[in-house]
Amino acid sequence: MSRLSIxxxxxxxxxxxxxxxxxxxxxxxxxxxxxxxxxILGPSGCGxxxxxxxxxxxxxxTTGEVRLDGAPVRGPGADRGMVFQSYTLFPWLTVLQNICxxxxxxxxxxxxxxxxxxxxxxxxxxTGFEGHYxxxxxxxxxxxxxxxxxxxxxxxxxxxxxPFGALDNQTRALMQELLLSIWELHKKTVLFVTHxxxxxxxxANRCVVFSARPGRIKNELAIDLPYPRHYTVKTTPRFSELxxxxxxxxxxxxxxxxxxxx
Amino acid sequence: xKPLREVAPGPRLALGVLFFILFFAAWAAATLGGFVSKTxxxxxxxxxxxxxxLLAEQGFAKDIGFTVWRVLGxxxxxxxxxxxxxxxxxxxxxxxxFFEPFVSFARYLPASAFIPLLILWAGIGEAQKLxxxxxxxxxxxxxxxxxxxxxxxxxxxxxxxxxxxxxxxIVKRVxxxxxxxxxxxxxxxxxxxxxxxxxxxxxxxxxxxIGHMITDSQALLATDQIIFGIITIGVIGLLSDLxxxxxxxxxxxxxxx
Numbered sequence: 001m002s003r004l005s006i007x008x009x010x011x012x013x014x015x016x017x018x019x020x021x022x023x024x025x026x027x028x029x030x031x032x033x034x035x036x037x038x039x040i041l042g043p044s045g046c047g048x049x050x051x052x053x054x055x056x057x058x059x060x061x062t063t064g065e066v067r068l069d070g071a072p073v074r075g076p077g078a079d080r081g082m083v084f085q086s087y088t089l090f091p092w093l094t095v096l097q098n099i100c101x102x103x104x105x106x107x108x109x110x111x112x113x114x115x116x117x118x119x120x121x122x123x124x125x126x127t128g129f130e131g132h133y134x135x136x137x138x139x140x141x142x143x144x145x146x147x148x149x150x151x152x153x154x155x156x157x158x159x160x161x162x163p164f165g166a167l168d169n170q171t172r173a174l175m176q177e178l179l180l181s182i183w184e185l186h187k188k189t190v191l192f193v194t195h196x197x198x199x200x201x202x203x204a205n206r207c208v209v210f211s212a213r214p215g216r217i218k219n220e221l222a223i224d225l226p227y228p229r230h231y232t233v234k235t236t237p238r239f240s241e242l243x244x245x246x247x248x249x250x251x252x253x254x255x256x257x258x259x260x261x262x
Numbered sequence: 263x264k265p266l267r268e269v270a271p272g273p274r275l276a277l278g279v280l281f282f283i284l285f286f287a288a289w290a291a292a293t294l295g296g297f298v299s300k301t302x303x304x305x306x307x308x309x310x311x312x313x314x315x316l317l318a319e320q321g322f323a324k325d326i327g328f329t330v331w332r333v334l335g336x337x338x339x340x341x342x343x344x345x346x347x348x349x350x351x352x353x354x355x356x357x358x359x360f361f362e363p364f365v366s367f368a369r370y371l372p373a374s375a376f377i378p379l380l381i382l383w384a385g386i387g388e389a390q391k392l393x394x395x396x397x398x399x400x401x402x403x404x405x406x407x408x409x410x411x412x413x414x415x416x417x418x419x420x421x422x423x424x425x426x427x428x429x430x431x432i433v434k435r436v437x438x439x440x441x442x443x444x445x446x447x448x449x450x451x452x453x454x455x456x457x458x459x460x461x462x463x464x465x466x467x468x469x470x471x472i473g474h475m476i477t478d479s480q481a482l483l484a485t486d487q488i489i490f491g492i493i494t495i496g497v498i499g500l501l502s503d504l505x506x507x508x509x510x511x512x513x514x515x516x517x518x519x
Contacts, residue, residue, distance in 0.1 A: 058420050078426025088421035092439045092516045101435070102425035135519040146421075153425060 003189050004032035004055065004157055008064030011050050023214040024050050027063055030208065030217065032157070037183055037190045039200040041246065042210025043254040048193045051215070052161050055191065056082050068156060078102055081150030085162040087142045089134035095121065095145050096130040102153035120148035123182060140171040147179065157189040164199070176202055177231055184228055197250060201225075201242050202234060209249045212256035219249050304486035313490035322475060326494060329460055329472040332388065336395025337456045341449060344403035351404065352411025352441070353433045362408070365401050373398030374462040386467035391460065398459035399452045406452075410444040411437050443510065443517040450506040457499050 010027040025047035032038055042048040053059040055066050057076035066073040068080065089098050099117040108116075121127055124144040134142055143163055150158060160179075164172040180203050183190055194200050200207050204223045211218040223242060225233055233239055269277070286306055292298045293305035304312075316322035351358040373394050380397075384390040414437045422436045464473025472491050479487035511518060 056420075056424055058423065076420070076423035078424075080424060082421070082424040084417055084421060086417050088417045090418060090422075090436070090439070091519075092442075092514075101422070101427075105426045105428075105431055105435075133516045133519055135516070149425065159424075 002031040003034045003036075003069060004030075004191070005067045006030040006032075006051070006055065006064070007067070009051065009054055009061045009066060010063040011047065011054065011059065012062045025054075025061075026214050026216040028215070028217055032189060032191065034189055035187050036206060037192070037204050038206045038208060039192045039194055039204035040208045040210060041194060041197065041200040041250060042215060043212055043250065043257045044195060045213050045257065046210045046253070047213060047215030048210050049161050052082075052159050052191060052193050055157075056080050056159050058082075078106065078153050079156045080159055081153050081155030081157070082159040082161065083143065083146045083150050083163040085165045087134065087139065087146070087166075089142055089145055089149070091134050094131050094133055095126060095137070098134070098145055099149045099152050101149060106153075116152050117148075120152045123151075123185075124148045124178065138171075140167050140175060143167065143175065144178065147182070151182065151186070151188075155188075157191065160190065160192045162194055163192075165194070165196075172196075172199070173231065179203065180229060197243055197246050198234065201239060201246060202229065202231075207242075207246060209246060210253070212253040212260065218253065221246065300485075301483060302485065304484075304489060309486045309489050309493075312484070312486040313494075316475070316487060316490060325471050325475050326498070328470045329464065329495075330498065332391045332463070332471065333395060333453070333456050333460045335388075336392040336460070337399055337453055339392065340396045340400040340403060340452075344400050345407060345445065345449075348404045348407025348445075349411050349433070349438060349441075351408035352414075353437050358408060358412070361404070365404050369401035369405055371397075371401075373459050377463060377466055381467055386469075391463045391468070391471075394463035395456050395459050399456050402455065403448065403452050406448045407441070407445050410441040410448065414440045443514040446506075446510040446513065450503065450510065453506065454499060454503060457495060461495065 007029050008027040009025065009029075010023075011025040013022040013024055015021045028051060030038075040048045040051065050059060054061050055073065057073050057080065073080075089095075090101065093101065096114070096117055099120060100113040103113040103116060117130075118127075121130060124147055126141060126144055126148070129137065129141070134145070137145065146163070164175045167175060176199060179190075182188075183203075190203075192200075192203065201223055205227075207221045207223055208217055209219040209221070210216070221242065225236075225238060225242075289303075290306050293300070293303055294307070300308075313322075347361070351361055376397055377390075377394060380390045380393050384393055418440060419432055419436055422432055427435060460471070461473040461476070464471035465477050468474040468477075472495055476488050476491045479485075479491070
């Protein structure tokens with residue numbers, strides 16, 4: 001049985017100012033197995049983030065339903081950890097307190113919180129920064145804390161909404177490797193939304209390509225590159241082959257988006 | 263000078279002090295130079311001298327004490343109710359929909375116009391003074407705090423939800439800490455306004471207080487005492503403002519980063 005089951009999930013946004021309603025996401029089906037690393041790739045505005053937000057419980061589907069381990073998703077919860085594109089660390093809390101946020105909400109004793117937090121701070125390479133406030137950290141460091149904060153909660157599935165989108169290329173590549181190593185270590189299930197083709201192929205075992213708006217799954221690819229993946233995999237012929245294929249798919253959709261906006 | 267370029271702390275202080283010096287110099291020149299009649303405006307030296315007499319011989323310190331106690335009493339009472347209500351209004355839209363129209367209406371009611379009514383209801387004792395301050399600050403506080411709490415970044419709220427926070431957890435651990443620095447700034451601002459109400463309240467039906475001293479002095483045409491009273495209020499206001507600012511900066515170090 002799959003861990004996360006998305007069946008017939010569609011989203012229509014209500015009309016604004018007597019305009020027409022907006023169909024953001026056509027009814028979509030997706031089965032996510034345990035330990036899957038699925039990237040959702042699509043042009044901007046294709047509804048891929050909407051789908052992720054519905055899985056997180058932050059938005060409600062107009063049609064269909066999401067089930068996690070058989071139980072329907074009714075709202076947000078600690079069993080689905082999320083990392084956002086914007087920097088969402090709580091600015092009034094230190095790195096340590098940010099990572100403990102969810103644990104404290106669970107009512108875990110402070111000593112145990114600190115122990116778990118220390119482990120994840122070490123995993124994202126931020127030992128020594130426990131007492132820093134988010135504003136004292138670079139963008140990449142903030143997203144590493146956000147990742148540690150989501151992981152500390154031990155969610156069943158990790159949802160990432162273009163988490164490295166605002167970072168520069170070098171930092172982004174390092175973050176991808178970091179996330180991949182953490183995923184290989186913890187055997188998490190991951191849904192990762194991105195518009196970056198390299199990123200989508202490098203990390204995923206399955207890559208889902210979305211069509212232009214109104215979004216639907218256009219194509220699904222098994223990424224058969226072996227794990228553990230080293231960054232050098234990006235220069236292998238197989239990677240280039242997959243990249244060519246995905247680029248072709250996504251380019252057609254981006255063109256459609258561009259034409260719609262004209 | 264370049265637009266928005268910061269000025270160093272030393273020159274900044276010097277510029278601020280310079281204006282005070284120029285202000286007093288112009289005042290001294292106008293009065294001591296004989297350009298303005300003493301009946302209308304006392305000169306700075308007479309003002310300082312009669313201020314000393316007030317403090318040393320006429321128990322003006324007691325008046326100051328009364329005024330400070332009224333401002334703080336009325337303001338603290340208003341804040342004790344306004345802060346929780348503002349937080350609830352900011353957090354829960356139905357609560358806001360219920361109170362907001364009335365509060366918006368009430369904040370335009372001039373507190374000083376209620377003084378005759380308040381004398382009728384509460385007499386001329388302390389209750390009446392405190393109610394004027396309360397009326398003057400409460401509605402302003404509620405409305406501004408509600409707006410600030412309601413303006414909490416949505417992505418932080420969503421992040422907290424995905425970390426397992428429940429609705430009350432969102433209020434307690436996201437909305438309140440996020441808006442706390444601005445709420446503290448609002449309290450500081452409104453405390454300043456409370457000072458203007460207290461004098462008006464004391465002009466009518468008071469037996470002590472800075473405002474009371476000013477009314478008495480008016481009967482004697484003692485412009486030196488009136489000006490000393492006004493300056494006293496200014497100085498106390500400035501000091502309490504500085505103390506409040508320092509407290510806020512200490513409490514919310516993260517906001518200044």
